[in-house]
Amino acid sequence: MSVYQTILSQTDFTERDDLTYPFEERGLQFGDGIYEVIRIYQGSFYLLTEHVNRLFRSAAAIKLQLPFSKQTITNQLQELLAKNAMTTDGIVYLQATRGSAPRTHAFPAADTPANVYAYVKDMPRKxxxxxxxxxxxxxxxxxxxxxxxxxxxxxxxxxxxxxxxxxxxxxxxxxxxxxxxxxxxxxxxxxxxxxxxxxxxxxxxxxxxxxxxxxxxxxxxxxxxxxxxxxxxxxxxxxxxxxxxxxxxxxxxxxxxxxxxxxxxxxxxxxxxxxxxxxxxxxxxxxx
Incomplete structure (x- = not known):
């Protein structure tokens, strides 16, 4: 399966190996971010709404402003499956961080965009x-x-x-x-x-x-x-x-x-x- 990666904040889809971030990225340097792992069975999400809701709860808990609504991210994740012609069992890994900015412990400027990406991966049942x-x-x-x-x-x-x-x-x-x-x-x-x-x-x-x-x-x-x-x-x-x-x-x-x-x-x-x-x-x- 050809796996695509998506920068959801930019609604852009790309090959997974083509994605790069500046080295001063808050997820890399501070673990300043959140994630979800969403199960896929036979090409369909399981508990997608529950995972999206928890993503927003986690974001609120760390004061991270996500650049999309729940409906938008849901639609984009469904599009990600479609672009991969996903029909097997797998997962989507979704991650959001506080973005790329000069390294300092305090939050970066308010207009610093979050870095968000997701990718599809085959994962058979255990x-x-x-x-x-x-x-x-x-x-x-x-x-x-x-x-x-x-x-x-x-x-x-x-x-x-x-x-x-x-x-x-x-x-x-x-x-x-x-x-x-x-x-x-x-x-x-x-x-x-x-x-x-x-x-x-x-x-x-x-x-x-x-x-x-x-x-x-x-x-x-x-x-x-x-x-x-x-x-x-x-x-x-x-x-x-x-x-x-x-x-x-x-x-x-x-x-x-x-x-x-x-x-x-x-x-x-x-x-x-x-x-x-x-x-x-x-x-x-x-x-x-």
């Missing part, structure tokens, strides 16, 4: 992991206090994910003050006695678009879901554990720190939520 489940490790959450903003400041997440990978695991489960917050790139859920628990949507986690949908799935399936943080110690006695994200969907966690969760197999509630996700996204059921 079928094997969705079916069989994944392993994780626990780590201390060393991120900043505003994790609800989907900002470019991801170094703690990167280090946590790398530690997980070096230990042969898919994800790092983050713990702060004796409570599990989320994963390095996902939201976390524990199931005990047919009851689902997950950290509340405070400043300490990113309120994932899939997370918001899973709350509705649980309600439809008549499983109580309580937004209440659980301890790392509770994981050992969990009936089920799973994570969610735009690229991982509803993913069973079957082992943590080398020890199995329950019988070491994906649980029935996780399976039902996977089925609900696939029906909502109108994609094939890989677990049946």
């Amino acid at each position: 079928r094997e992991e969705i079916i069989n489940g994944v392993s994780a490790i626990t780590q201390r959450d060393i991120r900043w206090e505003n994790c609800y903003i989907k900002s470019l400041n991801l170094l703690p997440n990167v280090l946590a994910k790398q530690e997980a990978q070096e230990n042969g695991c898919f994800e790092a489960i983050l713990e702060r003050d004796g409570r599990v917050t989320e994963g390095s790139s996902s939201n976390l859920y524990l199931v005990k006695d047919h009851h689902i628990y997950t950290h509340p949507a405070t400043n300490q986690i990113l309120n994932g678009c899939v997370r918001m949908r899973v709350k509705q799935f649980a309600a439809d399936l008549e499983y109580p879901l309580t937004e209440e943080a659980f301890s790392p110690e509770a994981i050992a006695n969990a009936d089920e554990l799973f994570l969610t994200s735009s690229t991982s969907e509803v993913m069973p966690i079957v082992m943590v720190n080398g020890k199995p969760i329950a019988d070491g197999q994906p649980g029935s509630i996780t399976r039902q939520l996977q089925t609900a996700y696939e029906a909502d996204a109108q994609i094939s059921n890989v677990t049946s």
Whole structure:
């Protein structure tokens, strides 16, 4: 597939390798920007409105003026898919920064335009992991206090994910003050006695678009879901554990720190939520 990149603030489309910015770019030098990763199934967006809404919430939180309306960016992203003749599974990565200006910590002049771009990338579903489940490790959450903003400041997440990978695991489960917050790139859920628990949507986690949908799935399936943080110690006695994200969907966690969760197999509630996700996204059921 020929992948195009777009400078959305200029409504211009170009080949991805032709894009350049001045070296004094605030996203590069300060992480002064925000982003979204939007899932595509068979050439169609999933949860596009939810991602666009969160982009604007993140922008408002860091006082970043986006150079488009929600409707304009939605139309441009749809055009990006059309220009790529996208018919497969993939993602769009969308990023906005405070622009290019001489390096100083304070904001640049008010008339400095934001730098905004997006690109399409093929990304097949993680079928094997969705079916069989994944392993994780626990780590201390060393991120900043505003994790609800989907900002470019991801170094703690990167280090946590790398530690997980070096230990042969898919994800790092983050713990702060004796409570599990989320994963390095996902939201976390524990199931005990047919009851689902997950950290509340405070400043300490990113309120994932899939997370918001899973709350509705649980309600439809008549499983109580309580937004209440659980301890790392509770994981050992969990009936089920799973994570969610735009690229991982509803993913069973079957082992943590080398020890199995329950019988070491994906649980029935996780399976039902996977089925609900696939029906909502109108994609094939890989677990049946």
